[in-house]
Amino acid sequence: MSTIFHDSPAGRPATLSQRIISHGKYEASTMLRNGEQLVLMAVMPLLGLLALVATPLLDDMGHSRVAIAAPGILALCALSTAFTGQGIATGFDRRYGVLRFLSTTPLGKGGLIAGKVIAVLVVLLLQMVFISTVAAFMGWRPPLSGILLGIPLLILGAAAFTAIGLLIAGTVRPEATLAITNLGWILLAAVGGIVLPAGKFSSSMEAYVQWLPSGALGNLMRAALIESRLDVWGLIILLAWGVLATVAALKWFKWN
Template sequence: MTTTTASAPAPLLRRVAAQARFETVAMLRNGEQLLLLVVLPLMGLAGLSLTGMLDAVVPPGAERVDVAVPGVLALCVLSNAFSGQGIQTGFDRRYGVLRLLSTTPLGRGGLIAGKLLAVLAVLAVQYVLVAAVGAALGWRPGVLAVLVSVPVLLLGAAAFTGLGLLLAGTVRAEATLAVTNLVWVLLAAVGGTLFPAGTLPEGPAWLVGLLPSGALGQALRETFLTGAPHPLPLLVLAVWAAGAWAGAVRWFRWS
């Protein structure tokens, strides 16, 4: 009589890396996601840089592309961490994928870690593409500004990933799809993402500055135009990130 022994699961880091790779490829191979993650941001970059829509907010000594690139990078975070992960997670939850994966050796923590790494991997691809197109349009950022922009983007990604998961884990997948698309349009247009909050009347501008989109857009523009962001938008992003993840931990439903 022979006995068989089950093979041991792969180490945790390898499991998380495999899940992150799967999530990244799934996002980049999906035509609708690719449109949201890459095509629309790059179209926005070209439009803002080649037309006069930003002329009123371009500071002396800067070019349109210098204001456009930070806004488009903020839009990339919104597209990737909020809309992309929110929609994908919402439908994974609807079809029972999340519940099944959470019972595997990957576990719930490993699944969330894989999603976070996938967001960062896609964001790296977006950054490279936006920087390449920006450079072709005349963007010449300082090395220090590029380095400082990385933690700012990471903080923004943390806030929007938390918000995306909170939404995907509490409402139906169809509602997640509708809400994320609507919020994407609103925040891109009047949420301080592509256009500085200063272009709005004083009252709405103050409110937009308290949104995660407005805070991220402001922090990135300050980083690339002056070398470092002011503390207030970073604080706003940190508060949104903490609140979103606290809400996701409390109310996220796996099925």
């Protein structure tokens, strides 16, 4: 931890951007060295992709299995890394005094959140390459315009889920954070509209799912990577979740 702010010349204080980038590097390297998080970030999404392509669950959706599965699994990567991974890591950083140490530096709450977002984006890029490569071998051929649209939407989703994860990790006990983020991952992945389109559920449940950040991101990714279309309503919902969670995290996040 003592080496994460050494990017500025000797004798000069690091700028805010240098502090944020340094913290992002530290967070990313920590995530990539954690075996449990690697299982959550790589193995689980891969198994989900293989299961959706191998089973007839998506056969009645009007497109090939992999065309529908891949966008949802990429969205699941953002959920895994940004929400569950960062939530758990930050919760236990609070318990062991790491965040209290950071509170004595000029990083600040905003810098902490920004650095964690950078780390999430670095890991998410690796996940995108990995999952997209596997899906390509299965026959996935998304349109180029859809890819160009989907990348910033996935980044937005990662930022929103990072803020939600940090809000939970910064306001409740680490044990509660562990339970909430793990249970949240299971529920959102199964019935939150992120992996399976909301149309697979009953009409009454679909009405609720579309308001969730998971449902919004899943709809955005499928619209972009299948139809090269921007789901404006999904974008509004995801932006609202991201803004509200960020404001709440900045206001109520507790270092101790």
